[in-house]
Amino acid sequence: MNYNRADKKLIKKINTVSILKIIRERGPISRADISKMIGLNPATVSSNVSGLLKRKLIKEVGSGESSGGRKPILLELNSSEIYVIGVDMGIKKVSAGLIDIDGSIIQKVTLQYPEKAKQENVLETIKESIYEVVKKEDDDFNKIIGIGMGIHGIVDIEKGLLSYAPAFDCHDVDIVSIFKNEFKTPVIIDNDVRVMALGEKWFGKAKEAQNFVLLNIGTGIGAGIYLNGKLYRGNNFGAGEIGHVSISDKKIKCKCGEYGCFEAIASGTGIVTRFIEELKQGSSSSILNRIDVFHITSEEIYKEALRGDKLSIQILKETGNYIGAGISMLINILNPEMILIAGGVSKAGKFIFEGVQRAVSKKSINNNLKFLYIGETDLKENAGIVGAATLIIKDIFSV
Template identity: 35%
Template structure:
């Protein structure tokens, strides 16, 4: 347990302060007395910590609570707009950078296309430009930013903040943390994008209060964030959750990863688009044929076109989603066998199809586990914002982590708050 700090008076003070701060953040507005009740700290200890936090502008008094007799307790609230986090999602569609307050509320965000296939210097230059634009247009001083969280598609060394490789983006060895921490005086945390989405759903969404669940993101690729006993499971080298590349047919089509028959080739966006093209070329009856006459021909087909047709009762389009959902269900059966989760949460662009995907998934799961209690299959709650909120959680979980553990990031986390 080399990540545990040795006990001393300073550590006890930090633990008490952390308890008070987390209680105000999670339950505020709240009175000193209730903070004392929740934390089991003495009222005088709570009052001293609160006084110090008010002096430093981290919290403030806001109104009074109804009294059951005697003096009305004064309520304390966290100053959520005094410090900020940058949350980023980097994928094939583009780079989204968001400014997020201490209550995980997205205040602003900027999108720019991804420099797919470009070298490290180009990628990082674009990232810096977007960050600076966001800071400038919101008039935020850099010393008010406590950290940046980045979710990126690919294999990530979380401890070093490096994207080791991303087949879908064509990137290798992007040193996000090292580069950004030279530019800015705040810590940077990097993880797989699906893990950031999972963090958000764990804190605020369908995974709240659930110890064991899997969050699947379906879109241009397929990934999974795995929560075991309340914690994200990263594996030995950061590669856990590469769900889209489990092989479900050894003689299947060649995947961009180099293997044949990966789940992505049977369930992701490209599968649905290719199946739609195939249906048109085979002269099957489908509304998509009419759509592409208006919108640009066979190569203009998108997953949204197929979904629009399916929602209008197009049997060909519905069957395509049925097949994709069934294939995804086969992959999920493997996840359930391995991890025995209470919940499977599904998000990403593919989840927009809703029951067109979920219903066949449930059928496959039910047929494979007939004696097992029903396993909940649910869409994520936070939508597209979940990726950004989860990226911010990478920072917040470190800032407000239990101080008995050594920090994973720079000491600048503490200096950002002047604890």
């Protein structure tokens, strides 16, 4: 009998999720049309719809066209009543967003970590960002059904742990328990770049893609990988660490301890390192007329390139070649249909993308370039918070 009860409960959940998916994809839609589309009898559909209405996941939105009797009442997602918090934990800052179940951003807050932030500083700043984003909307937590978090580092999604974050020297931090206890709501976590890929799959450019890679190039470099329509995490949740593949014989040390890593060479940090090395070797740049060498950032280099500074342009064009070399590895190994580039470095596309295309063409197997799209994400700088929120949204639509 226990098995029978479990089976009935599972069947009801499967039916409810199926109905919810149809409403999301086809709404506004009537109960009768739902019944026809998924082959459930009208009474089962009405019972499940009643439960979804009580949970405020859907709402009634007027009447449809009559086919002879009473006009049918139409249903759609109740995006104005159900919110999710999405958290994007970066290396230098955290962004938190209040997101509806259509993936739209209601409010967003970005906070910088303190100088030389340790684990406790980072966690407190993340908590502050969540409280701040809800306060800005002048709302409480009653409408929030969960917190999704994109976490820098290696994340054990089954245990809810941040296994290792090299930027903060964090090991085995129970992120889910910490934030679930603080905010009294469900919490789901995953690696920061993987949630960006998830967001693009649900709400961005990759909706129809089955095999794609999202390459995030900012302070660090990482990849979120979709294979055969599913997010690939690897055997120990370590998939996508493309930043620690060697692409150069330059003696630039990576934070992993090795030299010539993709991240050490082509990330925002790598751009600054190579720029300063050129200055030390006697190259000149107009950037020194504005700021001293200690305040040079990749963003400032980009701004100077827009002003025509030759060294800034040179460094960014070289960066395009390095990024192309890294992308060609992904192309040759995975043969994806799409590679999406996200992160701050992608903003310098005017100087970078020509080099990317040139290196990709030179270093990739020609067959794997057929029908391949390479370009920016749709969600751009919001990919992190929307993707993190999608962890919770996806859970609603899953059995």
